Amino acid sequence: MTTENGADIELERSLEALNTINQDINLIVEQLIDEEAALHAKYELKKAPLYKKRQGVIAKIPKFWLTCLEKHPIISK
Numbered sequence: 001m002t003t004e005n006g007a008d009i010e011l012e013r014s015l016e017a018l019n020t021i022n023q024d025i026n027l028i029v030e031q032l033i034d035e036e037a038a039l040h041a042k043y044e045l046k047k048a049p050l051y052k053k054r055q056g057v058i059a060k061i062p063k064f065w066l067t068c069l070e071k072h073p074i075i076s077k
Helices: 002-057 064-071
Strands: none
Touching: 002 064
């Protein structure tokens, strides 16, 4: 059986251990965020030429955007 002072010391150690573990988790989460951002940027670059190509095709369709907006289920109400 621990004394009250001993229990306080054990509690303090446990809280410090939890804090250290949470810091380690936060580092991993930060790495994940950085890697996700880099991956997202990589694929945005891959999509850019396709968006430009699509824009060229859309430009050839008369009133494309007007038609889209007129037929959109929420906007057209």
